[in-house]
Amino acid sequence: MTEGPIRPRTELIDHAPPVRLGTVDAPLRFSGPREPGGRHLIVDGVPAFELSFPCGTCAMLFRRLDAAARALAEAALHDHLDEHVPAIDDPSLRDLVSTVLPAGTYLPLLLSVEPVLVAPGGDLDYFSHEQVVHRGIDPNLGAPEDPATEYYRGSTRTTGAHETLFEFLVPMLPPSRNDRARVDAYETAFRAGGAATVLAVSVLDRTQPSDSVDAHTGLVHVVLDGHHKLEAAARLGVAVTVLAFVSVEASLADEATVTGLPGLLAR
Template sequence: MIRTGAPRRLGVPSSEARLRFDTELQELGGGPRRRLLMVDDEPAFELSFYCGTCPLLFRRLEAAREKLSLESVQERLTGALADPDDGGVIDAFGALLPEGEYLPLLLSVEPRLVIPGKEGDYFSGEQVTTWGIDQFWGLPEYPHTPYYRTFETAVDADAHLYEFIVPMVPPTWNERGRVEEYVASMEQGTVPTAVAISTLDVCQPSLGLGEDPSVHWGLTHFLLDGHHKLEAAATAGRPVRLLSLLTLGESLAAAEDCARLPELRARPRSVRSTGQPTKQV
């Protein structure tokens, strides 16, 4: 299930936003620019580099320790939103974001919790197949956080869409009692709603790095509200509704790529097999 609204102008001046995007030099005197997601003026996540040929990245930094839930809309999020504009939720969370163009997406997701380096980890699996291991460290990229995988599908024969939900704080910080309450309500049929700010990064490897040199479309949802809901859904094997506010100005994707997301996200899930056509599951 996916519903989308028209692109909307949301947000406040960057200096007033609790969450914003920024860049900084990696080291004094030069070096590649780090692309950052900032929370309360502190670098919370390092994101994919601007070059477009580097691997997809979301790496949790030490300042990522704050959730951005809003008490004013909690009642509206206890069940499934029927429309992206339902109940003023977009405007409420828009006040946390930097001014810009956003595409609202209302998705149904079935999250699966992934631990870096363990089974199902994108960074030590699909990414290594395309880029190989990091040439300096001799290791796969490491995101420094558990995260959720939700969906993937073929874009075309040479490109694949991978979707992730990244919590602002690790699931181990969640309150056990609240997670168990959500598990119980989901087992009774409740489908709550979470909220995220999202990026689409289209990353194309240089030739000769890995065995499957495909283009990776990384749709990454940074969770603003719903940390307990996502863990409960992963535990219970139940769906949640996700209201995604996709930033059009800060994604590493062309406007026409972002415009394709509703159609791509509505396709059947399919897994990319190395060097083989994708397989629907």
């Protein structure tokens, strides 16, 4: 795992206006704040991740619940993303993505991200460091929040006088379950100048403690396809292309903030 200071590692390659995508019978869905048990990302009917509670002042969170969660892209979509960096407005790509996403409105982003692999409790773990400085430790927990998974960090940037935007890439499959040979193959391809794209569904969650003027916003990309590519890029310390569909309805940030993301990321 790479250790060291977190520097901006994300560039906005392209974006498109919000678009309606997805199907009502997709394998993935977000549970609403009024559903029992809080807010979750659900895969095949089973909660896979617990997400930030929608109170506005509660801590930012993504916590793995189901270690058996799976990569969601079918072979045709995986092959499409493996060939090249896609055009963000490619109708055939959007048709393929719609088989995975729940019906809703999404902001499409095409990003170049230099990911850093992070272990819970490690030197680069947001929950053990920046979140503790921001809001302290929850007295009910007596410890920092635990994401219960390794994850990747992208850029961290100041977006206002009291606003900081953190970027996370959360693999549906833990990196420990990646096939070593496939990771090695992507490393070889990246060294030769090859391009491949990671697919993610994303939420933009904003939290501000009631006793603070400072707010943290998390751009949380849940990786649906490209787990081996992502680990290979992190191991090499190079950028990988991420095609992210940010859910307007499932984000805690308001619609104007979600649709304004390209402006923040282009700074």
